[in-house]
Amino acid sequence: MYSSTRTLITLIILVSVVSGITGMVEAEKDYVGVTLNFLNCSGPSDDLLQKQIEAFEKETGATVILENVPYGQMFGKLVLGLRSGSYDVFAADYQWIPQFAKSDSLLPLDQYLNDPAIASPELDLGDFSKVVLDSLTINGVTYGLPWYANVNLGVVRKSLLRDSGLSWPDDWDGFLTVAKKMTRDTDGDGKVDIYGATVAGGRHSHLATEFRQYIWSFGSDFLDADYKPLFNNDKAVAALQYMIDLIHKYKVASPASVNYNYEDGLLAFVQGNVASTWAWPTTVATVSDPTKSSVSDDFQVVARPGVPLLSPWGFAVAKKSKYPEAAYKLVEWLASKESLREWAQRGYPVGRMSVLSDPVLLKDDPIMSVYKKSISRARYMPPLPHWEELRSNLIRHLSNAIIGKISAEEAIKRSAEAAEELADKY
């Protein structure tokens, strides 16, 4: 009995000591007891974000609750969630930054970035891509740190491009020639089986994305600093007409394109029904996955002809976060060189120049050189507070032109009128 009592006491002391040590270790972690809610746009690499968050939790003691939602639901959730304080950190499409900054829903990060007691010594602000960092900055105030610079790319069937005898073009005249060569009737029944191109011509946000890229490529511009339209001209009409002609005149894009968004085009591509389509770097993984793509071993990623759209993404902090410093540290963690290198290895064109220029990464992944080329030609549209409303109006008129209900001139005119009205309103 004496022996068992002694054993029991020893056990109790041992447990207490271990608990004490664990407690001390936990206490050294900066954010024990802190819970952060993180809203992210769901994608094929959500597992990587989860992994990086778990590493942050282990390092800091904080708990991060990650919520992944489709892009279409993000804005609505943020409008309500930032007002109610439901989210601390979120993945930010740069277009949302001015809208939320205007409603004072975002935490300015400069107070932490410029504080050596809080900012990590490895932060290296100068290493961030300037265009991406600028897109997250409003009137000199930084509201987010860069994640990646989404740039519109092309994917093309290697075999069909090779059979055309042509190389991938840098301009739209060249693209039309290639698309004609790649459009073919494979079974001789008089019907086209493989279309050379796709047009995201459906009533979807991607139509506005396409429109901007085409008008820039044709030499027009979109909006001025006061959000007034600059596209009410012949060049923009020619750009829109080119999109329409790809479907109806040259018939190198499927007639179904009048309802397509990028996902539909990608689906047609992976099923072998089209020879080329447009995609974001985040969706290229689908094409290379043999369980999802019938052309996984017969495609290459190419730079979009003309001027592609740059659509930066970053990480931002909510003004109503109960733990602003912890939230900032999470953002800093996710935007660090180590974290973004992991994204680059997954094929993301990240917002750090040192990572994009890494010779090892460039050697291992030839797509990185396509990214660099694309980003060098890309433009991004300065974010505007009423983008959602303007985009919906544009899509309505552009879509009517795509189906032939109104002419390209009329669509441009109506779109410009809508843009003018909204610029005056906001």
Next chain:
Amino acid sequence: MHHRTSLNTRKQEFRFKRLRQLLFTTKGLGILLLAPAVIFILITVVYPMAYSFFISFFDWNLVYSSPTYIGVTNYIKIYQDVVFWNSLRTSLVFTFSSVFLELLIGLAMALLLNRKIHGVGMLRTIFAMPFVITPVVVALMWKWLYNPDYGLIPWVLDGLGMANSDLLGNPKTALGAVIGVEVWQTTGFMFVLLLAGLQSIPNELYEASYVDGASSLQSFRFVTLPLLKPVLLTSLLLRTIDAIKGLDKFYILTGGGPGTSTEVLPLLILENAFRYFNVGYGAALSYILTSVILLVSFIYIRTLRAIK
């Protein structure tokens, strides 16, 4: 002191007696049991509706502005908006076309299956089944069926020699394609209600009409239809209200396109209230939709009551 205490005690006793009377009479108990439901409806239905009507007189963008009172300006803007009139027209065409087809097919099926034949129970279940599938799932399913690259319907239409088999991609056929999906799903609802109505008509009336020399058509016109009127009215009303509010199939199948050929009023409300977050304008649009529903319901009731 004793007198005052006695008075207070008598007052308390009186109040308790009144409370007991209130609680334990039939009327009092009924009020008590209904109270939670009434309070729930007041909070979740009446208050939001009243508040929504209130904000329809304000210019308010939820993202970055405070509400500003503008009177009836939202309603005037709606009246002047070509997009609104187009969407209202599309909604009404969709509603009346789909409800009419559902009524026709539903009534025909109910008449056919209102008899004792082998396997009729199974047939009734099969016809009613589409209605129990979630509308979003139905829309996704039909989106695949209509897909021009791999869908069954374009494949069949191509085989029949149709020039443009992409029904959803053609502004002339897109609305019809969505109507087809709606009719496929909700005819079962009409069928179930009308069948129940038919089965409640006493057989003796038909026997009497046959004895009087009435033909099947006369029997249908003078016996079936009048007695089916209450069920008809209920079915038509419910389906019309449902169809005018219809959003899910349009959202998934076409997004309002191609162009604006399937842009219905509920989609416009969704865009304004939940994409641009112009909640004042969105609320005004929703009250216009409510008014349209009330007007249509009123016309139905008056018309059907007038039919002898």
